[in-house]
Amino acid sequence: MPKALRQLLRAFAVLVVFCWSAGPILFVVSSSFKRQLDIFAYPPKVVFQPTFDHYVALWHQWDAFLPTLWNSVIASVGATVLAVGVSFLGGYVYSRYSGKLLAISAVYMIAIRLLPPIVVTLPLFPVVDYLGLSDTLTVLILLYASFWVSMCTMIIKTFIDEIPTELDEAAFVDGATHLQTITRVILPLSLQGMMAAAIFVFVYSWNEYLFALIFTTQNAKTAPLVISEVMDAIYGTDWGVLFAGVTIQLVPVVALVVLGQRLLVAGLTAGAVKG
Amino acid sequence: MKITRRSALALAGSAVGAAAATRAAAQDGKEVTLTILSHKVHEIVARGLAPGTTGGDIAGEWAKRNNVKLVWITADIDPMHDRLLRELTLRSTAIDLAFVINKYATPRMSRLLEPLAPWNQKEPIEDFKGIPPNLIASTTYNNSLFAIPFRHATTGLHYNQAIFKERGLSAPPGTPDEVIDYARKLTFTRADGTKVNGLTVPAGAGPFAVLSMLNMFGAELMDQKLNVKVNSPEMIKALRTVHELYKEGVLPSNYATLSIDEVITSVQTGQAAMVFDPFARYTIYNDPKKSKYAGQIKVIPIPADPASGRKIVAMTEIWSMVIPKNSTHKELAWSLIRDLSSPANTIRAALNGNGPIRPAAYNDPRLKEKLPYTQQEQIAISQATTIPSSYDASGQVNMIFMEESQAAVLGLKTPEEAVASMQKRIVPLVKR
Amino acid sequence: MMKKPGSAAVALLAPVHLLLLAAIALPSLYVFWMSLNESTYGADPVFVGWRNYEVVLTDPYFWRAALNTFVVTNVVVYLEVAMGLGLALLFTSGLPFRKLMFAAVLMPYAVSEVVGVLAWKILMDPNYGVIGRTLADLGWGMNWSASPVQGLVLVSIISIWQHLPFTFLLLYAGLLSIPRAVYEAANIDGAGPVRTFCHVTLPLLVPTLLIVVIFRLIFAIRMFSEVWLLTKGGPARLTEVLSVYLYEGAFRNGEFGTAAATGWLMVVSSILVASFYLWQMQKRIASGNA
Numbered sequence: 002m003p004k005a006l007r008q009l010l011r012a013f014a015v016l017v018v019f020c021w022s023a024g025p026i027l028f029v030v031s032s033s034f035k036r037q038l039d040i041f042a043y044p045p046k047v048v049f050q051p052t053f054d055h056y057v058a059l060w061h062q063w064d065a066f067l068p069t070l071w072n073s074v075i076a077s078v079g080a081t082v083l084a085v086g087v088s089f090l091g092g093y094v095y096s097r098y099s100g101k102l103l104a105i106s107a108v109y110m111i112a113i114r115l116l117p118p119i120v121v122t123l124p125l126f127p128v129v130d131y132l133g134l135s136d137t138l139t140v141l142i143l144l145y146a147s148f149w150v151s152m153c154t155m156i157i158k159t160f161i162d163e164i165p166t167e168l169d170e171a172a173f174v175d176g177a178t179h180l181q182t183i184t185r186v187i188l189p190l191s192l193q194g195m196m197a198a199a200i201f202v203f204v205y206s207w208n209e210y211l212f213a214l215i216f217t218t219q220n221a222k223t224a225p226l227v228i229s230e231v232m233d234a235i236y237g238t239d240w241g242v243l244f245a246g247v248t249i250q251l252v253p254v255v256a257l258v259v260l261g262q263r264l265l266v267a268g269l270t271a272g273a274v275k276g
Numbered sequence: 277m278k279i280t281r282r283s284a285l286a287l288a289g290s291a292v293g294a295a296a297a298t299r300a301a302a303q304d305g306k307e308v309t310l311t312i313l314s315h316k317v318h319e320i321v322a323r324g325l326a327p328g329t330t331g332g333d334i335a336g337e338w339a340k341r342n343n344v345k346l347v348w349i350t351a352d353i354d355p356m357h358d359r360l361l362r363e364l365t366l367r368s369t370a371i372d373l374a375f376v377i378n379k380y381a382t383p384r385m386s387r388l389l390e391p392l393a394p395w396n397q398k399e400p401i402e403d404f405k406g407i408p409p410n411l412i413a414s415t416t417y418n419n420s421l422f423a424i425p426f427r428h429a430t431t432g433l434h435y436n437q438a439i440f441k442e443r444g445l446s447a448p449p450g451t452p453d454e455v456i457d458y459a460r461k462l463t464f465t466r467a468d469g470t471k472v473n474g475l476t477v478p479a480g481a482g483p484f485a486v487l488s489m490l491n492m493f494g495a496e497l498m499d500q501k502l503n504v505k506v507n508s509p510e511m512i513k514a515l516r517t518v519h520e521l522y523k524e525g526v527l528p529s530n531y532a533t534l535s536i537d538e539v540i541t542s543v544q545t546g547q548a549a550m551v552f553d554p555f556a557r558y559t560i561y562n563d564p565k566k567s568k569y570a571g572q573i574k575v576i577p578i579p580a581d582p583a584s585g586r587k588i589v590a591m592t593e594i595w596s597m598v599i600p601k602n603s604t605h606k607e608l609a610w611s612l613i614r615d616l617s618s619p620a621n622t623i624r625a626a627l628n629g630n631g632p633i634r635p636a637a638y639n640d641p642r643l644k645e646k647l648p649y650t651q652q653e654q655i656a657i658s659q660a661t662t663i664p665s666s667y668d669a670s671g672q673v674n675m676i677f678m679e680e681s682q683a684a685v686l687g688l689k690t691p692e693e694a695v696a697s698m699q700k701r702i703v704p705l706v707k708r
Numbered sequence: 709m710m711k712k713p714g715s716a717a718v719a720l721l722a723p724v725h726l727l728l729l730a731a732i733a734l735p736s737l738y739v740f741w742m743s744l745n746e747s748t749y750g751a752d753p754v755f756v757g758w759r760n761y762e763v764v765l766t767d768p769y770f771w772r773a774a775l776n777t778f779v780v781t782n783v784v785v786y787l788e789v790a791m792g793l794g795l796a797l798l799f800t801s802g803l804p805f806r807k808l809m810f811a812a813v814l815m816p817y818a819v820s821e822v823v824g825v826l827a828w829k830i831l832m833d834p835n836y837g838v839i840g841r842t843l844a845d846l847g848w849g850m851n852w853s854a855s856p857v858q859g860l861v862l863v864s865i866i867s868i869w870q871h872l873p874f875t876f877l878l879l880y881a882g883l884l885s886i887p888r889a890v891y892e893a894a895n896i897d898g899a900g901p902v903r904t905f906c907h908v909t910l911p912l913l914v915p916t917l918l919i920v921v922i923f924r925l926i927f928a929i930r931m932f933s934e935v936w937l938l939t940k941g942g943p944a945r946l947t948e949v950l951s952v953y954l955y956e957g958a959f960r961n962g963e964f965g966t967a968a969a970t971g972w973l974m975v976v977s978s979i980l981v982a983s984f985y986l987w988q989m990q991k992r993i994a995s996g997n998a
Contacts, residue, residue: 015803022813037566038565094713104994113736117954119959155989162915232826365750528834534853
């Protein structure tokens with residue numbers, strides 16, 4: 002294939018991928034700056050005078066949004082750190098050890114994730130209440146992390162698999178303890194997998210609705226609950242305000258993705274080390 | 277706020293109840309927290325949060341008088357009832373007062389709620405008789421009053437005057453046949469390719485809106501005594517007509533999945549000429565910030581078949597206040613219920629955008645001046661019926677109705693087959 | 709030779725398994741007990757044995773939902789994995805604006821499922837949606853609201869859109885972690901790009917592919933928002949999937965016995981659908997040839 006044609010095809014593919022992935026999101030973000038009358042205009046207004054009215058309205062009418070956003074940050078960061086932390090330890094074991102029992106426990110770990118969460122909440126609700134954990138961020142962090150440790154463990158395991166065992170053995174020979182080997186040798190080389198896992202847990206916790214609805218009242222209320230109230234069955238959804246809230250919610254995720262990108266690509270060089 | 281004679285009386289009246297509540301609060305000397313679970317709309321009308329409304333902060337004033345801190349937990353309709361039901365099963369719940377919509381107020385739920393008649397005997401609601409008996413009947417099960425009505429949402433027929441003019445129609449339809457005839461005339465495609473549907477209804481959102489439409493033909497799911505009436509000539513005729521309208525493109529092609537939001541958007545953008553929807557929607561239909569046709573959307577009660585001897589038909593959904601049996605601040609909760617239910621505060625909440633459950637409220641001059649549609653709404657509420665929910669399987673019955681009526685409208689079944697099947701499936705569920 | 713797990717390994721595994729046990733495993737067992745009882749809000753449970761399972765398994769709507777779920781799940785997962793792999797290869801082979809594109813590809817994951825589906829529903833509206841109206845004007849209008857097949861096609865498209873970032877991210881990270889030296893060796897041996905992909909890249913990617921397929925199957929079988937917000941399972945319950953069946957048919961009516969039974973039936977069917985992959989995974993862990 003001539004080089005020019007290949008370049009053209011590549012450029013076309015990039016364009017298609019961009020429109021497919023980012024198109025609906027750009028619709029949401031641009032709508033947050035449009036007058037409500039223009040959001041549903043057809044043909045769509047591509048050039049328009051941006052307005053910040055919806056952001057102002059969000060600030061005034063939904064004063065709970067900001068504090069709940071902060072709760073979301075704590076819950077998401079907490080869940081991510083906890084889930085990735087314990088999954089790293091677990092993933093190390095699943096990578097470096099073998100055996101029938103271990104294999105069964107891996108299947109069990111995935112299998113118990115299969116029950117739909119709404120059913121799981123039935124017995125959880127009275128227990129959480131009994132333990133006095135209702136309306137605390139602790140319960141959200143524990144639940145979010147629990148629901149993701151299965152997958153994080155398995156993801157991180159596949160990345161640790163890529164690290165040659167000779168490296169751990171060399172460290173042992175040098176007199177490193179078990180924990181030292183894990184933190185000094187394995188950890189830096191499995192950052193890629195941990196980053197991928199972290200993105201999943203964070204994004205999930207950041208947008209989670211069901212647990213937040215059931216287990217929080219006021220102090221631990223998270224942003225998705227406020228967002229869902231803007232989508233309202235009585236007055237009708239206030240689209241501009243909804244999209245403004247969603248746009249604000251996008252910011253930390255984008256930041257995490259940019260950071261994640263660095264770590265993932267840093268893995269390119271790490272890959273060379275591994276070989 | 278100006279203190280009228282009426283509200284002064286109300287203040288005096290509620291002071292008695294407030295005194296008892298204050299005693300409870302004052303005993304440990306510190307502020308008591310009262311937690312309310314509701315839809316956002318209740319907080320808005322009880323506290324006067326919507327911009328431009330004049331009713332004031334009713335709940336806030338009560339809280340101040342009683343040294344209470346109010347905490348509102350708000351969520352959309354389904355999630356908030358889900359949460360409420362879970363809370364009701366705990367040994368003791370933090371929820372002290374909740375607002376429930378009639379379709380969820382089944383006997384099963386009522387058994388978990390505090391019976392309110394004894395409270396009302398001890399400290400009666402001011403002018404309790406001013407609340408229509410049929411509404412009280414809908415919140416009474418086995419002779420036990422379990423909720424006090426607070427808000428109604430009654431369906432009317434909204435129409436876009438500008439589109440009417442465009443199509444040479446000068447007045448709103450006066451009979452069901454005219455509604456159908458006009459709907460056909462109002463269906464057309466504009467020069468720029470925009471399609472205008474003569475009629476729309478949030479048919480994907482649940483049975484309420486659809487039944488309001490079918491009710492125009494005299495069709496109903498069941499009567500107030502739970503006799504299932506779905507297998508009737510009226511229902512067959514109604515479903516056949518709606519099916520024809522769908523086939524002709526008078527109703528939108530995405531009829532079956534139309535949500536409330538989509539209907540609102542299509543009215544605001546002028547892509548629907550008439551819609552069956554609650555009266556209170558008037559405000560957003562005519563909001564210049566959101567609607568291309570602000571000021572042009574009018575609303576009337578839904579006309580009835582003249583042969584039926586009625587002039588109009590209307591269906592209504594009622595929100596009521598309840599106290600969980602397992603709550604810890606029943607006295608305070610009852611005090612707030614009494615306060616919110618007083619005639620004066622019913623008017624104030626109406627000024628804040630609430631649908632007042634006391635018909636007398638509509639006579640208030642402030643309300644007449646503020647909300648032009650309330651006179652039409654008053655006519656409708658006097659005739660309005662609810663979808664009965666005084667049996668546990670109400671949720672399943674709604675689901676069956678949605679399934680079968682959609683099948684008939686989209687032409688997957690004949691109306692005769694659909695109603696026969698509905699009757700057969702629904703009767704045992706209601707009897708159970 | 710891989711080590712057998714000793715006390716150190718057990719200690720390292722403990723946190724993960726404690727979380728799972730407390731938050732999911734014990735509640736799941738309780739749910740199983742619920743599935744053998746008739747229970748609802750505020751009523752004492754009544755033991756009914758397997759009757760709830762019988763009720764669900766003889767309900768034609770359950771089977772309709774199961775069939776829809778099975779078809780949609782398989783279409784979505786395999787199409788998505790193919791697309792994710794293609795995309796990941798595009799990224800590793802170098803492309804213009806890589807940083808921007810990476811962020812763009814992950815975008816659908818950044819909004820909640822609810823918002824994503826609602827955005828699509830607006831875009832696909834036949835009257836005012838940019839895509840729906842344009843298609844209609846071109847004469848290719850969809851009627852996903854009235855046609856169950858088209859409804860499920862749109863559900864699948866939205867589901868792929870929403871989860872492609874997941875598949876892509878894992879496969880991309882997996883590709884990046886393959887040591888460069890391996891490719892260099894293949895190059896020296898004179899293997900072409902197709903041969904290199906089939907004989908070098910793919911085998912090394914198998915562990916990642918297993919994880920991707922297993923978890924993606926799990927998520928797809930539990931698919932809820934896409935259907936609930938788009939069609940509510942309609943028209944006439946023809947587009948229901950298992951989660952919608954569980955929620956609308958049992959949970960919302962407070963029939964927790966049947967809801968729990970449906971939940972456990974979903975667990976069993978998920979295991980069946982994913983059994984081949986789960987078997988492969990456990991074999992690898994058991995023998996240690998990860």
